[in-house]
Amino acid sequence: MTTFYEDERTCAVCGHTSTHTVLMSSSAFGAPDLDTRPPPLLRFTLPMQVQCCPSCGYCARDVAQASATARAVVARPDYRAQLRDERFTYLANMFLCQSMILEAEGNHADAGWAALRAAWHCDDEGEEHDVAAALCRRRAAALFAEARRRGHPFAESPEAEAAVLADVLRRSGRFAEAQAAAERGLARRPSGEVERVLRFQRHLCRQRDTGLYTVDDALEWAVGERPEEGNDHPEGSAPSSSPK
Ligand SMILES: [Zn+2]
Structure with missing residues (x-):
């Protein structure tokens, strides 16, 4: 069983308050995929694993928290472009934006996992998103390799x-x-x-x-x-x- 609640969060980048679904608990039945993606029901909680401020587009696990780096990245043109990149699903763009911020913060391990979550959502949306999923995996692989190079376990x-x-x-x-x-x-x-x-x-x-x-x-x-x-x-x- 998956439990969640609706919560108001005030964006730490722009101060806008919005409502987000927050995951409380879930369960897993079966074996994970080879890339550790969990089985149902936990598998279906991807939309609750990233929040996006509807005002400024800040994407994070919790939009009420933001570093100075995150604030700077949200204003960048490449971030704005990623948020609306039509090659990817809406949720994949949110994870890819989160991944850009984490990478800028030097957290290549979590940035890699965010990119992989983007791939998972593209997988779920059908074969027409296979190219997008492969692009997300390409990014995840590069970030994991960089994490390894820096000695940061992922x-x-x-x-x-x-x-x-x-x-x-x-x-x-x-x-x-x-x-x-x-x-x-x-x-x-x-x-x-x-x-x-x-x-x-x-x-x-x-x-x-x-x-x-x-x-x-x-x-x-x-x-x-x-x-x-x-x-x-x-x-x-x-x-x-x-x-x-
Ligand atoms: Zn905001």
């Missing part, structure tokens, strides 16, 4: 970061880079779920598969695989799950 371990990055790259069709990320994670000799997810990613890259898969799909696939070989089935003979 997942619970370097192996988990490799698994997220591999999925973001693979879903946007960048198979060589995705496979390299999976190999980098596997080289750290992870165990358990992460190891199986990374091997599944490597397999999907070899199949040039951009489909959506869950962690359960990876675990199912790994049954019958021989991890010590570090190799997948020959082309076409692998037990595979259908994209959802």
Whole structure:
């Protein structure tokens, strides 16, 4: 069950007061996607994860809080253009604007997650938004790579970061880079779920598969695989799950 309430927030950038839906709690039933996107019902709470001031366009988790950097970014022409970029869904633009602010604040990890949420909303809006989703993932991958370069973690371990990055790259069709990320994670000799997810990613890259898969799909696939070989089935003979 998902619970929420309506709350009035006063924008910290322009002082305008508006009403926003605030998430109180939700539950998750099933396995997350390979990029950690939660299953229903939590999956459907994206619109409650970012607020946009209807007066000045400031986008944030809470519009009542703003840094000096955020105020400066909201006034920038590229921010104004992003807010109305017709290539993306309205909610994707909100997440991408939030991502621009977080990046300017030096928070590349959260900026990457905001860009990935933008991709998720494009996914939800149908195939005509596939190009937009790939652009969002391209941005997320660049931000995650920058976070890694700066030594700022964006997942619970370097192996988990490799698994997220591999999925973001693979879903946007960048198979060589995705496979390299999976190999980098596997080289750290992870165990358990992460190891199986990374091997599944490597397999999907070899199949040039951009489909959506869950962690359960990876675990199912790994049954019958021989991890010590570090190799997948020959082309076409692998037990595979259908994209959802
Ligand atoms: Zn405002």
